[in-house]
Amino acid sequence: MNNLIPDALRDPAVLQAGQVLSINKPLRWTSFDIIKKLRTVLPIRKMGHAGTLDPLATGLLLICTGQKTKSISEFQDLEKVYTGTMVLGKTTPSIDLETPFDSERAYDHVRADELQAAANTFVGVISQVPPIYSAIKRQGKRAYKGARRGEDVVLEAREVFVRSFQIVTCDLPTITFEITCGKGTYIRSLVRDLGECLGTGAYMSALCRTRIGDHSLKDAYEMDAFQQLPPPASRSV
Amino acid sequence: MRVYQGSQDFPKTTNSVVAMGTFDGVHLGHQALIATMRQQAQSLGGDTTLLTFWPHPRLVLSREKSPGVQLLSSLDDKVDLLAAQGVDHLVVMEFTPSLMQMSAQDFVSEILVRHTGARCVIVGYDQRFGRGRVGDKALLQQQGAVHGFSVLEVPPLHIAGTVVGSTAIRAALLAGEVVRASEYLGRSYAMDCTLVLDRTVDGAFWLHPTLDHQLVPAAGHYIVAVAFHEQVHTAKVSITHAGLHDGPRLRLVSDTLPYHTTPHPPVQITFVRRLDA
Numbered sequence A: 001m002n003n004l005i006p007d008a009l010r011d012p013a014v015l016q017a018g019q020v021l022s023i024n025k026p027l028r029w030t031s032f033d034i035i036k037k038l039r040t041v042l043p044i045r046k047m048g049h050a051g052t053l054d055p056l057a058t059g060l061l062l063i064c065t066g067q068k069t070k071s072i073s074e075f076q077d078l079e080k081v082y083t084g085t086m087v088l089g090k091t092t093p094s095i096d097l098e099t100p101f102d103s104e105r106a107y108d109h110v111r112a113d114e115l116q117a118a119a120n121t122f123v124g125v126i127s128q129v130p131p132i133y134s135a136i137k138r139q140g141k142r143a144y145k146g147a148r149r150g151e152d153v154v155l156e157a158r159e160v161f162v163r164s165f166q167i168v169t170c171d172l173p174t175i176t177f178e179i180t181c182g183k184g185t186y187i188r189s190l191v192r193d194l195g196e197c198l199g200t201g202a203y204m205s206a207l208c209r210t211r212i213g214d215h216s217l218k219d220a221y222e223m224d225a226f227q228q229l230p231p232p233a234s235r236s237v
Numbered sequence B: 001m002r003v004y005q006g007s008q009d010f011p012k013t014t015n016s017v018v019a020m021g022t023f024d025g026v027h028l029g030h031q032a033l034i035a036t037m038r039q040q041a042q043s044l045g046g047d048t049t050l051l052t053f054w055p056h057p058r059l060v061l062s063r064e065k066s067p068g069v070q071l072l073s074s075l076d077d078k079v080d081l082l083a084a085q086g087v088d089h090l091v092v093m094e095f096t097p098s099l100m101q102m103s104a105q106d107f108v109s110e111i112l113v114r115h116t117g118a119r120c121v122i123v124g125y126d127q128r129f130g131r132g133r134v135g136d137k138a139l140l141q142q143q144g145a146v147h148g149f150s151v152l153e154v155p156p157l158h159i160a161g162t163v164v165g166s167t168a169i170r171a172a173l174l175a176g177e178v179v180r181a182s183e184y185l186g187r188s189y190a191m192d193c194t195l196v197l198d199r200t201v202d203g204a205f206w207l208h209p210t211l212d213h214q215l216v217p218a219a220g221h222y223i224v225a226v227a228f229h230e231q232v233h234t235a236k237v238s239i240t241h242a243g244l245h246d247g248p249r250l251r252l253v254s255d256t257l258p259y260h261t262t263p264h265p266p267v268q269i270t271f272v273r274r275l276d277a
Helices: A012-017 A031-041 A066-076 A112-120 A131-135 A187-197 A223-227 B028-044 B057-064 B075-084 B104-115 B137-147 B166-174 B178-185
Strands: A020-025 A047-049 A057-065 A080-088 A124-128 A158-171 A174-181 A202-212 B002-005 B016-020 B048-054 B089-094 B118-124 B150-154 B190-197 B204-209 B220-228 B231-240 B249-253 B266-274
Touching: A012 A066, A020 A031, A020 A223, A031 A047, A031 A057, A031 A223, A047 A066, A057 A066, A080 A187, A112 A158, A112 A187, A124 A187, A131 A187, A158 A187, A174 A187, A187 A202, B016 B028, B028 B048, B028 B118, B028 B150, B028 B178, B048 B075, B075 B089, B075 B190, B104 B118, B104 B137, B118 B137, B137 B150, B166 B178, B178 B266, B231 B266
Parallel strands: A057 A202, B002 B089, B016 B048, B016 B118, B048 B089, B118 B150
Antiparallel strands: A020 A057, A047 A057, A080 A174, A080 A202, A124 A158, A158 A174, B190 B204, B190 B266, B204 B249, B220 B231, B220 B266, B231 B249
């Protein structure tokens, strides 16, 4: 991780010509918070991020400045690598810790040697229902209302490519994983779907993006490094 | 009804009649608007498309000095209710800080025109959208002339001199007037909760609403219907809004609800009428 901002990055002309900044996004910051902060310490306003990270996720966020903002969509097409932690046995409507638990099931029937095989069923081109639908009970009966969801409600899925879904450690109910995937993949949906596959439900307790294409988190700047900069003397638009 | 997250995956259909809004409660006012949409779609030979936002924008905005909002329905409920109204497509837009920053103009050109392919945009009375609430019917009409869509304003629905809207429904519920609220909703007000046994008294349970920020009616005693494991029971609920602990408390008393073995089962309570004055 980098803690020294090179002088070139404080030059308005260089920033306007276009730079790609690798940032290690801190927990609880929105991707937009990063841009707001960078605008106060760098002499440029025109910047955008190439692929958002949720507030509860950390890791690599690429910020394009000046002319490089035109290339943002190219970065969004690149493959990404994430490491994360999921917890079996409980679910939340948002599949992360932003919302309270809404179900609880036993997990002691899960065998560690089955986990990788289960994760592998999500590798390749898969059809994925986006995470907002965990706020919508997807199938079958909402038994307490005595009514089945109408067959006429169809939740649209999206086709995405998962190159690999590796189980790294397992200490039930906690599992750590590493996922390599293409554009548009919802990690929360993978966590939710693996949890359903195992019959326990699951939520994601941590997520970190470690790569976007050839850009690695290892080379990213910490926000602290920017916050220590004095305010710029002049600013280009 | 097909449900999409975000507008970018929405397959642009021709002749789409589009309305946008939070549709909290999917009340009779909303239902009248949807009926108008369906008529319009039929005459255009097109589909009805609703754009809705989740979480409720006023919850996202509350960090920016908005007073927040008390919700009438969950996203789940809205999907069911809108499907029952015969909407063809529901686009659920995740209301993020960046969507919040989108200008009304960009919303029209990107979302309404480019993603949704609107042929006709339905707008409610004094409906506003976009950053700074700059977007209104006039902007839509001007943009419609440029991009080739018509704009149809739907007037508000009145019942006995009151505009049927979320404001009136919230006010009625907060005054304990659950019957009046149901007249505007077109059904009894319902809350999804988990049931927790009160071990101190037989037949008593605590209710924990599962929807964050859901509106809890005024303090008092109510007769409710409880849907539990495909059966409906009658019960009494007492609501207290005490100041000392977090939020309101809902206590349910029932002679017929069986003690449960699954921990914290989900139930739905619907408010039938209020008991005390």
